[in-house]
Amino acid sequence: MHHTLKPRTLAVLATTTSAGLLLSACGGTNSSSSGATEYSLTINDDNHIVQQELKSLSTGACKTQNTALPLKIQTLPISNVDQKVQLLAGQNALPVQFAAGGTPALTKTLDKAGQVLDLEKTLKDLGVWDDIQPAAVKTVENLYGKFNVMPYQFNIEGIWFNKKLLAAHDIAVPTTYDELVAAAAKLKKADVIPFSAAGKEGWPLTRLVSSYLYRELGPDALQAVADGKAKLTDPAYVKAAQAIADLGKAGYFGKGVGSIDYDTAAQQFLTGKAAMFYMGSWALGDLNDKTKNKVGAANVGFMPFPTVSGGKGSADQIPANVGLPVAVSAKAYNSEVGDWLACTAKNYGAASLKEQGTVSGFKPNGDTGTLPALTQTVQDTITKTTTSTLWFEALFNTKATATSQTNAAPLVTGSLSAKDFMAKVQADLDNG
Numbered sequence: 001m002h003h004t005l006k007p008r009t010l011a012v013l014a015t016t017t018s019a020g021l022l023l024s025a026c027g028g029t030n031s032s033s034s035g036a037t038e039y040s041l042t043i044n045d046d047n048h049i050v051q052q053e054l055k056s057l058s059t060g061a062c063k064t065q066n067t068a069l070p071l072k073i074q075t076l077p078i079s080n081v082d083q084k085v086q087l088l089a090g091q092n093a094l095p096v097q098f099a100a101g102g103t104p105a106l107t108k109t110l111d112k113a114g115q116v117l118d119l120e121k122t123l124k125d126l127g128v129w130d131d132i133q134p135a136a137v138k139t140v141e142n143l144y145g146k147f148n149v150m151p152y153q154f155n156i157e158g159i160w161f162n163k164k165l166l167a168a169h170d171i172a173v174p175t176t177y178d179e180l181v182a183a184a185a186k187l188k189k190a191d192v193i194p195f196s197a198a199g200k201e202g203w204p205l206t207r208l209v210s211s212y213l214y215r216e217l218g219p220d221a222l223q224a225v226a227d228g229k230a231k232l233t234d235p236a237y238v239k240a241a242q243a244i245a246d247l248g249k250a251g252y253f254g255k256g257v258g259s260i261d262y263d264t265a266a267q268q269f270l271t272g273k274a275a276m277f278y279m280g281s282w283a284l285g286d287l288n289d290k291t292k293n294k295v296g297a298a299n300v301g302f303m304p305f306p307t308v309s310g311g312k313g314s315a316d317q318i319p320a321n322v323g324l325p326v327a328v329s330a331k332a333y334n335s336e337v338g339d340w341l342a343c344t345a346k347n348y349g350a351a352s353l354k355e356q357g358t359v360s361g362f363k364p365n366g367d368t369g370t371l372p373a374l375t376q377t378v379q380d381t382i383t384k385t386t387t388s389t390l391w392f393e394a395l396f397n398t399k400a401t402a403t404s405q406t407n408a409a410p411l412v413t414g415s416l417s418a419k420d421f422m423a424k425v426q427a428d429l430d431n432g
Contacts, residue, residue: 151361
């Protein structure tokens with residue numbers, strides 16, 4: 001089964017390619033004075049799940065809508081998405097739906113230019129606004145300032161844990177950060193890796209920094225930095241980086257964390273070598289796979305990042321993302337597009353769960369089949385979540401994002417101080 005788009009893939013969006021690759025752009029027929037003549041979608045080629053689900057709807061629940069406005073999908077490499085979208089926008093030839101940019105800035109720019117459909121207003125007018133999960137609405141608003149992308153994918157993040165290992169060492173599921181650290185100390189003493197983490201990619205470590213920040217300072221901690229009201233070099237922010245650096249100093253990520261990639265980190269957890277694994281719900285594919293998950297799905301639990309003593313945040317504020325979301329062209333909109341959007345909002349949630357075992361930002365109305373227990377846990381968590389937070393680099397520019405992720409391993413291996421780590425990232429935010 002294909003994963004939903006991993007955040008490590010999002011980082012690839014920052015890479016630029018020759019504009020010459022993109023000059024073969026087609027799609028000028030999609031936007032006429034009366035709107036779209038086909039239900040066109042331009043999307044990154046590795047995003048199989050969304051493509052497959054829309055195709056499935058086009059022959060199933062949304063067959064009538066597809067007859068009126070046929071679905072047509074164009075794919076391109078993820079590294080070309082931003083430039084292709086900008087090129088088509090410049091020609092007033094955006095397809096009906098298009099993969100939004102790797103950073104929120106591109107979609108915000110297109111929105112200001114009148115190219116992006118206001119989905120909150122549209123879905124309310126169509127009578128399907130209540131089919132969107134509140135947590136997904138909040139996540140999109142956190143990213144874009146308003147609800148203007150379709151949440152075909154919705155990932156929450158937290159700590160997956162090995163129930164058997166914790167029980168074997170008489171460890172209760174931690175609910176506070178102090179308990180989490182105490183559990184890690186006990187596990188390490190017993191020669192169990194407390195936390196599996198992909199230091200090579202960096203983002204699984206920086207997500208621990210932001211998780212601590214949100215628990216300490218509340219869900220607006222990083223928005224305050226984006227708005228210039230706070231700096232990463234402020235003592236409360238450095239404290240969060242220090243907390244994660246301390247986990248590394250104590251050896252709680254095991255040996256050689258800087259050279260461990262995503263697949264190796266996942267393997268450590270799936271084979272029972274590591275007790276805990278901070279990761280998003282895109283890991284469900286591996287966790288539900290009997291051949292990959294040697295621990296057994298029944299022995300895996302999920303907990304939110306625990307509370308920090310005296311902190312302003314709470315454990316029900318869950319970090320979330322919407323994969324690489326999909327925006328809708330304001331200029332291509334007509335009543336047939338509206339019919340498609342309404343049908344999608346009503347049917348996508350249940351269909352993606354039943355057919356692919358993947359969670360979306362749409363409420364699962366109707367038959368979802370029998371879900372694996374872990375998938376049900378994630379779905380239940382999403383339904384109960386009203387406030388979601390973002391990942392560490394979500395509101396950063398491209399340069400600061402790269403700096404953060406490449407310096408995460410040095411932070412936890414001790415070759416870069418918490419203060420210097422935050423100073424490096426802040427410098428890029430100031431100069432970007």
